[in-house]
Amino acid sequence: MNNRRRQQLLQAVTPLLADGEQVEAASLAKVGSVSVKRRVLTTALVGALTAGTVIATVQPRPMYWVLTDQRLMFFDARTTTGRPGGLLMSLPLALTSAAPVRKALLGLGLQTVLTVQGQEQGLKLTFPPAYKAAGRDLAARIGAAA
Secondary structure, eight states, rough: HHHHHHHHHHHHHHGGOOOOOEEEEEEEEEEEEOOHHHHHHHHHHHHHHHTTTTOOOOOOEEEEEEEEEESSEEEOOOSSSOOOOOEEEEGGGGGEEEEEOOOOOOGGSSEEEEEETTTOOOOOEEEEEEGHHHHHHHHHHHHOOO
């Protein structure tokens, strides 16, 4: 992430920090997953409606993430200006663990799954090639469940 975008993200985070809470890392990831069924249906529907002139794909939502010494926060990255949007979710670090990173589709990116105690389903994070190092760093800082 470039310095200007990082500064904008830190400005969005600062008012939300508790007393003494420190930012440790920040970057971008695609959060969630899209089923094969939904991908196929979307592609087929758009192809049919446009007589094959347009191809559409469905991807997980891009979000900026900020890791503090107390929690992991996610901010909207789908704004028209590219600036970080509002806070979408906040996960307490004490209840969160990360699976070891693995290669994403075609080996270009990385993936990990966050597990939050008390939740049945994990949260899949995909790090595009430019953010692979940040993905490794996040997974290492959160670590596996004890």
